[in-house]
Amino acid sequence: MAIQKPRARIGVDVGGTFTDFVLHDPARDLVHTGKLLTTPDDPAEAIIEGTQRVLREVGLTPADLHSMVHGTTLVTNTVIERTGARVGLLTTAGFRDSIEIGREIRYDLYDLFLEAPPSLVPRHLRREIPERLDTDGNELLPLDEEAVRREVRDLVETGGIEALAIGFLHSYRDPRHERRAGAIIREIYPDLALTLSAEVAPEIREYERTSTACANAYVQPRMRRYLDRLEEQLTGIGFGGRLYVMLSGGGIAAVREAKEFPIRLIESGPAAGAMAAAFLSKLAGLDRVVSYDMGGTTAKMCLVEDGAPDHKYDFEAGRVRRFVKGSGLPLKVSVVDMIEIGAGGGSIARVEPGSGLMKVGPRSAGAKPGPVCYGRGGTEPTVTDADLLLGRLDPAYFLGGEMRLDPDRVRRAFADGIAEQLGLAPLDAALGVQRIVDETMAAATRMHLAEKGRDPRQYALIAFGGAGPVHAWNLARLLKIRRILVPFGAGVASALGFLVAPPATDMVRSHVGRLERLDWARVNALFAEMAAEGRQLLEEAGADPAEIVLKPAADMRHVGQGFEIPVPLPGIALGEADAAAIRASFFASYRERFGRVVEEAPIEALSWRLVCAAPGQDIRIGGAPATGGGAPAPRGHRSVIFEGHGPLECGVYDRYALRPGMEFQGPALVEERESTCVIGPATRVTVDAQLNLVLDLP
Amino acid sequence: MTPIFHRDRLVGFAGCIAHSPDVGGALWSADCREVFEEGIRIPPTRLLREGVRNEELVELFLSxxxxxxxxxxxxxxxxxxxxxxxxxVAEFLEDAGLADLQGLGRALHxxxxxxxxxxxxxxxxxxYRSSIEADGFDEAITRIQCAVTVSGERMVIDFAGTSPQIDRGINCVLNYTHAYSVYPVKCALDPFTPRNEGSYRAIEVLAPEGSILNPRFPAPCSARQLTGHLLAGAIYKALADVLPDKVIAECGGAPTMRALFSGLDRNGDRFSQILFASGGMGACPHRDGLxxxxxxxxxxxxxxxAFExxxxxxxxxxxxxxxxxxxxRYRGGLGQEAVIEVRAPEPLRLSLLSDRRDHPASGVLGGASGGAAEISMSDGTRPHPKSRTMIAPGTRLVMRYAGGGGYGPPSQRDAAALAADLRDGYVTEGAAQRHYGRG
Structure with missing residues (x-):
């Protein structure tokens, strides 16, 4: 069906196991998804094959594609598996160990033998250059250009480096030494991958900025090769549209930005889920939402307010212990602010020998061997096994019936394992597994919200991922959340994020000063610089210049404090006269987060941020008109054990037979291919126009 | 401390501790003679009574x-x-349908x-016995005598024979002595069980009254960490022969070394900044120290x-x-060196709290000591390590933070590990020859 104007868009998410595809054809209001095993040696292989297949299935060709939005775990995996480039680092004399000294903090208070994350650049490849600026950008020591030439030559010729990072002190304030060193290096080695800390993360704090520069250099050669090859192969199959990448902050960007700053793709995949939740929340008219994505290994929660996920400007990659804060390498990149905890369908339950208490996760049975019920060799009971025993899952209808689950094997595993150790009946042990995993998720969510001064009772839950709808009802009950939205196609809902993400990027510059004495001309110059850079990146990413929106903010604190909070600003051309409004905005943000303010203490700003965004694509989903309500007929009944209720007889509904406007009451189960929505007693369920299940709890 | 009420009954207290920016008294130092010089003392007093603030107390304190x-x-x-x-907590009790925390607390304990x-x-x-020494204050060296007695499921840690209390701020009150004794035991013996009061019931900590680990009122104690941080090393040294796989060598960062700079900045504003930095950790039974x-x-x-x-x-x-x-066999973690230049218009006050100048962190089971702490000025003088000094504009202060002790005999160091240390400059050629007899 070749047509004149290419119009379809495709999102491609390369994950560790599967490469997911989601295609949207606006002419037909068609959303179509597909899945292929990832080809780890050359991820482009699966992308090309899957793209062709998905297009074929809806009667389109690559020439019909307007654009492809690409998310990838390549960057994060390169850091985790330590398969990046051999990197050299130039620092200010006296500071080559900043990235090894780090924050000097033990991330586990009680583990005497804890490991530090190894530096991406070993010490012999870190070289010192005589040069120094002070905190105001004054030159205390000129750049020793000869030292730059000498050290880089040695790093390349004898050190064998493939990429280089530069991190000089106070370069966020004035990048002239870094830039001059960069120019010298480009003269000698024009093709060497080079990252300046002042370009990738122009923010105060040398460890975090230099760590980001090193990580960028570390992944850059590999990402460049990969994106070059992908572009070439896409052209080869007749794709003439634009290729975009999903950034960690949930915006899409042109390939050039991805090649220059590949580290900004570190959370490319998870960002899509949050963007999907944000989109769904807008369609459903929910302005305060907790996005909840539970899969096989982890659960991810993210705050979504007014249709946009929460952001933060730092991230930790390559953790020694995946779920322990402080055990990884800090990166100054804009990411969707989500928590990830080790609670998934595959999380293993065990009894701790010391305390005799049951723990669930973070160890996961993963896809192999998987939970006991898969019958693939797993012997330790998991969350999914407990769900099966409690009646939440149908052994005959897992993955739409593709996989048969084995409840007898699970009962034996409980009986011989944790149930025996705890002196409980298998069913009680299974209920215990469910209570612990749900309480773990609830506690983490409460803490995440509490740190932002939020109360979960004022939020709705959007649940997706294979295990999300199974646990959402109980999680909401624990959090006292009254409304849950379960999107259609919970297992692939997150891929929607690729289609709806807007072109967006954010910029930062540091300039430290007390509010009453700020050099506003300098602040405005920084904003002007950021706005120009942001606009250019967005236009490259396909945004209409007239539609670009700029949102300025500052990282501020009271003088003497160690940490800053983000404060929205009234504009990007500021002056003395705005100080009162900025002060009020600081106090408003402070009060929201900490509950009270101290008016007399002076305030200072450290960094200035500019979020640049254009509107995202609007797509229509669902489509079937409301049928005028009525109650659907269950296709069967099953007994499910609910905490505090014992076994309750539940109607089992076929998700694919539900139509907008239908209503029914819990306890109930709604089954779809990739998940089962578990609905407890006294809960009203309605099907909305987008085919979401809307659960209203008592 | 704040009382917690549930169903109109007192069910517990919420408490927190934090470093206050100031507590009055002499500024940050270890050289006070009595506790009265070290800051304002407020005995347990109500700050709020039924929600109403005790304004007189607040005024007294803030003055x-x-x-x-x-x-x-x-x-x-x-x-x-x-x-x-x-x-x-009240919400939790409501959700859990509990009247109070007693039963749950008992079970968890x-x-x-x-x-x-x-x-x-x-x-x-x-x-199991050990004895360690530290610089103490001027001529008064601190000696910690430690006897750890294990009988069945009980442990007694007795510091009898430890140095007497001193009229300087490095005395360590008994509750601090207790905390810094049971904590290292928990880390070594049972690190991963969730901890609460119950974790420490089986451990008794004794220190003779009048000793530096249990001083009599009004002994000064504002720099108690300079003594308390040493206890982990003493306990591990005592247990090293019987629990070689569970302990680490002494740490260069115990006690912490801190420099506080205060005075006026270029704008004439009063400032006060501490340089936070640590020495190296002692080596582990299976790995080099951090x-x-x-x-x-x-x-x-x-x-x-940010500091600058x-x-x-x-x-x-x-x-x-x-x-x-x-x-x-496993090397202690490296300390660090910081060089700080004063660029204020006027001289600044430097307050130092440090130790390990004459007593570096010792190794265990044949491991060697780490590098000692050193503090010097560019004019060649050495400021008092536990007191206050004025420091002139243009002066550079050099602070060398101690390294951690080694674990096991250096002769058993893996050749590849030593080669890597040489390549990365963690160990120099000369030291490799001196300590490892190769290189």
Missing amino acids: NVRVPNQVMGDLEAQLTSNQVCASR ARADRAMRLAIGAVPDGT PTTAFPTNAGAGSIE SVAPLVVWRKQLRPDSGGAG
């Missing part, structure tokens, strides 16, 4: 501190956190107690760029100290 707004701001933050804790007793029970019975990481405290460090943005100081170097890790 005695240098930065009342900051002090009050932090106190209010503590109040808020207690209130959040109290309301969350019993489990933690059981886990610790099991861990102690696995240690062979006997009395560089620049404090144990038993866990203070962390900030950025030099708020203080009229320039840091010319903050770098690992080669050869400061004690030699051993």
Whole structure:
């Protein structure tokens, strides 16, 4: 069906196991998804094959594609598996160990033998250059250009480096030494991958900025090769549209930005889920939402307010212990602010020998061997096994019936394992597994919200991922959340994020000063610089210049404090006269987060941020008109054990037979291919126009 | 402390501790003679009574501190956190359908107690002794005598024979002595069981009254960490022969070394900044010690760029100290060296709290000591390590943080590990020859 104007868009998410595809054809209001095993040696292989297949299935060709939005775990995996480039680092004399000294903090208070994350650049490849600026950008020591030439030559010729990072002190304030060193290096080695800390993360704090520069250099050669090859192969199959990448902050960007700053793709995949939740929340008219994505290994929660996920400007990659804060390498990149905890369908339950208490996760049975019920060799009971025993899952209808689950094997595993150790009946042990995993998720969510001064009772839950709808009802009950939205196609809902993400990027510059004495001309110059850079990146990413929106903010604190909070600003051309409004905005943000303010203490700003965004694509989903309500007929009944209720007889509904406007009451189960929505007693369920299940709890 | 009420009954207290920006008295130092000089003392008194603030107490307190707004701001933050804790506990009790925390508390304490007793029970019975020394104050060296007695599932840690109390601020009150004795035991024997009061019931800590670990009122104690942080090393040294796989060598960062700079900045504003940095951790039974990481405290460090943005100081170097890790089968973690130049218009006050100048962190089971701490000025003088000094503009202060002790004999060091240390400059050629007999 070749047509004149290419119009379809495709999102491609390369994950560790599967490469997911989601295609949207606006002419037909068609959303179509597909899945292929990832080809780890050359991820482009699966992308090309899957793209062709998905297009074929809806009667389109690559020439019909307007654009492809690409998310990838390549960057994060390169850091985790330590398969990046051999990197050299130039620092200010006296500071080559900043990235090894780090924050000097033990991330586990009680583990005497804890490991530090190894530096991406070993010490012999870190070289010192005589040069120094002070905190105001004054030159205390000129750049020793000869030292730059000498050290880089040695790093390349004898050190064998493939990429280089530069991190000089106070370069966020004035990048002239870094830039001059960069120019010298480009003269000698024009093709060497080079990252300046002042370009990738122009923010105060040398460890975090230099760590980001090193990580960028570390992944850059590999990402460049990969994106070059992908572009070439896409052209080869007749794709003439634009290729975009999903950034960690949930915006899409042109390939050039991805090649220059590949580290900004570190959370490319998870960002899509949050963007999907944000989109769904807008369609459903929910302005305060907790996005909840539970899969096989982890659960991810993210705050979504007014249709946009929460952001933060730092991230930790390559953790020694995946779920322990402080055990990884800090990166100054804009990411969707989500928590990830080790609670998934595959999380293993065990009894701790010391305390005799049951723990669930973070160890996961993963896809192999998987939970006991898969019958693939797993012997330790998991969350999914407990769900099966409690009646939440149908052994005959897992993955739409593709996989048969084995409840007898699970009962034996409980009986011989944790149930025996705890002196409980298998069913009680299974209920215990469910209570612990749900309480773990609830506690983490409460803490995440509490740190932002939020109360979960004022939020709705959007649940997706294979295990999300199974646990959402109980999680909401624990959090006292009254409304849950379960999107259609919970297992692939997150891929929607690729289609709806807007072109967006954010910029930062540091300039430290007390509010009453700020050099506003300098602040405005920084904003002007950021706005120009942001606009250019967005236009490259396909945004209409007239539609670009700029949102300025500052990282501020009271003088003497160690940490800053983000404060929205009234504009990007500021002056003395705005100080009162900025002060009020600081106090408003402070009060929201900490509950009270101290008016007399002076305030200072450290960094200035500019979020640049254009509107995202609007797509229509669902489509079937409301049928005028009525109650659907269950296709069967099953007994499910609910905490505090014992076994309750539940109607089992076929998700694919539900139509907008239908209503029914819990306890109930709604089954779809990739998940089962578990609905407890006294809960009203309605099907909305987008085919979401809307659960209203008592 | 804030009372927690549930169903109109007192069910517990929420509490928190925080470092106040100031507590009055002499500024930050170890040289006071009596506790009265060290700050305002407030016995347990109600700050709020039925929600109404005791304004007279607040006024009295704030009149005695240098930065009342900051002090009050932090106190209010503590109040808020207690209130959040109290309301969350009450909500938890409501959700769980419990009247109070008694039954739950008993159950959790019993489990933690059981886990610790099991861990102690696995240690062979006997009395294990050690003796360590530290710089102390001027001529008065601190000696810690430690006897750890294990009998069945109980442990007694007795510091009899330890140095007497001193009329300087490095005395360590008994509750601090207790905390810094049971904590390292928990880390070594039962690190991963959730901890509570029950974890420590099986351990008794004794220190003779009038000793530096249990001084009589009104002994000064504001720099108690300079003594208390040493206890982990003493306990591990005592247990090293019987629990070689569970302990680490002495740490260069115990006690912490801190420099506080205060005075006027270029704008004439009063400033006060502490340089946070740590020595190296002692080597482990299976791995080298972590560089620049404090144990038993866990203070962390900030950025030099941020430090320079708020203080009229320039840091010319903050770098690992080669050869400061004690030699051993596993090497101690490296300390670091910082060079700080005063760029204020007027002289600044420097307050130092440090030790390990004459007593570096010792190794265990044949491991060598780490590098000692050193503090010197560019004019060749050495400031008092536990007191206050004025420091003139243009002066550079050099601070060398101690390295951790080594584990096991250096002769058993893996050749590849030593080669890697040489390549990366953690160990120099000369030291490799001196300590390892090769290189």
